[in-house]
Amino acid sequence: MRMLASVSQRLHHVHISPLPPWLDAGRLLGPEPFTFREIEPGALEAHAELSPHAAAELATRLRGLGVDGRPLRIDVTPPLGRALVRAARLAEARARRELTPGFVQHGVRVDEEGRFSLTPEALALELGRRAAGLRVLDVCCGSGGNSIGFARAGCDVTAIELDPERAADARHNAKVYGVAERVQVLTGDARVISTSIEADLVFIDPPWGRDYDKKAMRLSDLTLLGELFTLCDRFAQIWIKLPASFATEDLPGFEPEAVFGAANGDARRIKFLLLRR
Numbered sequence: 275m276r277m278l279a280s281v282s283q284r285l286h287h288v289h290i291s292p293l294p295p296w297l298d299a300g301r302l303l304g305p306e307p308f309t310f311r312e313i314e315p316g317a318l319e320a321h322a323e324l325s326p327h328a329a330a331e332l333a334t335r336l337r338g339l340g341v342d343g344r345p346l347r348i349d350v351t352p353p354l355g356r357a358l359v360r361a362a363r364l365a366e367a368r369a370r371r372e373l374t375p376g377f378v379q380h381g382v383r384v385d386e387e388g389r390f391s392l393t394p395e396a397l398a399l400e401l402g403r404r405a406a407g408l409r410v411l412d413v414c415c416g417s418g419g420n421s422i423g424f425a426r427a428g429c430d431v432t433a434i435e436l437d438p439e440r441a442a443d444a445r446h447n448a449k450v451y452g453v454a455e456r457v458q459v460l461t462g463d464a465r466v467i468s469t470s471i472e473a474d475l476v477f478i479d480p481p482w483g484r485d486y487d488k489k490a491m492r493l494s495d496l497t498l499l500g501e502l503f504t505l506c507d508r509f510a511q512i513w514i515k516l517p518a519s520f521a522t523e524d525l526p527g528f529e530p531e532a533v534f535g536a537a538n539g540d541a542r543r544i545k546f547l548l549l550r551r
Contacts, residue, residue, distance in 0.1 A: 286329035289349040292317035294342040294522075296530050302542060304332065317344075330354050330362035335542070340489035342530070342547075343521025372539035376419060381450050383443040388417040390484055393515065396536040397545060398423025401477075401513070405429055411473035411509070413464035413502055414480055418444030418457065420515075424477070425453035432471055433457055434464040465501055475511040478502050482517055491517055493524035512551045518544035527551055 291313055293299050299310065299320055308322040324332065333348045340346055354362075374394035376384065384392060393401075402423040412421045415433035417440055424431050425448065435441040441461040448457040460467055468476070480499040482491075493500055499514070503525070506512055514525070522530045528549035535545050 284326075284352075285323040286326060286354070287321070287351045288324050288329050288332065289319055289321050289347075290332075290336065291319035291347055292344050293320060293346075294318070294530070297341060297532055298534075301534055302336075302532070302544065304328070304542060306332075326354070326358050327361075330358040331365060334359065334362035334366050338488060340487075340519040341532070341544070343490050343492065343519065343523065345489040369539040372537050374535040374537040374540055374545070377417075377447065379450050382417075382447045384417045384447075385440060385443065387481070387484075388419075388440070388443070391479075391481065392417055392419045393423070393479070394536065394545065395419065395423070397533055399426055401548070402427030402429060405475055405513075408474040408511075409472070411468060411471050411476040411506075413468055413476065413478055413506070414498075415444050415459065416440055416479070418447045418459070420477055420479060421457050421459070422448055422451050422453055425456035426451065429456065431457045432473065433459045434467050435459065435461060436463055465505055468502070468505055473509060475513060476506045476509040477513045477515070478506065479515040486517055486519075488517070488519050491520045493521070496520075512549075514549040516547045516549060518547055520547055522547070522549065525549055 303320060306322050306324055306328060308320045310318045310320055313319045329350050333350055336346050336348055374396055376392040376394055378395050398419050405424055406427045408429050410424045410429045410431045412431055412433040415421050415435045421431045421433040433444055435444055438461050441459050444459045448454045480496050528551045531548045532544045533546050533548050535541050535543050
């Protein structure tokens, strides 16, 4: 019995790569003492010796994901046992019950797409604080989550939404949050409307779709983004919200940042990439 207990507690060697140098890897990987080495230009490998539980939790959380256009590779030696993997998957499912919420006010309206694409309220408000006082153009505004975050931070916002029902939801939700006087929602094609609007900052949140590639995405996968970016290149500041798997090299000249969740269940999960110029 003592031998079995000793084996179950032996450390696992964990290697994770490739990680971009700009990523807050400590936030993604956790408090364990990782060391890093460059494996190629622009790519790091993280290494640590972890307990069986910690190794299983980390491997389960990162499996099937990618960052900056490249799938993450997680190598664990010795291999994790089935019982450890099952326990880690169960813990992962439980953690997903406590994610950063979208809107928190009662009475808001959100359609099915908004339920999975809406920027969580706490994160939208933080983005707003960074832009405080600026005139913001929010293209593809959806249900208005980002627009409301900017407006609550004192920005005057012009929001554009192609779908009339979502545009109506955005107007309604701005009223619920008491910022309707700061948010003008226009219904129509942002590729047309944006050409006549002046602003200090344009915020682009292109639709990804529920089934977007979580391992690697390119600019060619987001046709609308390419068109909007060309039209919005005239603005002094451009912020773009993208999935963690997006290849940032496809939009050179931007400063990338991984934005993590604010709740316990997603504090170590990248909710989206923010590219700023």
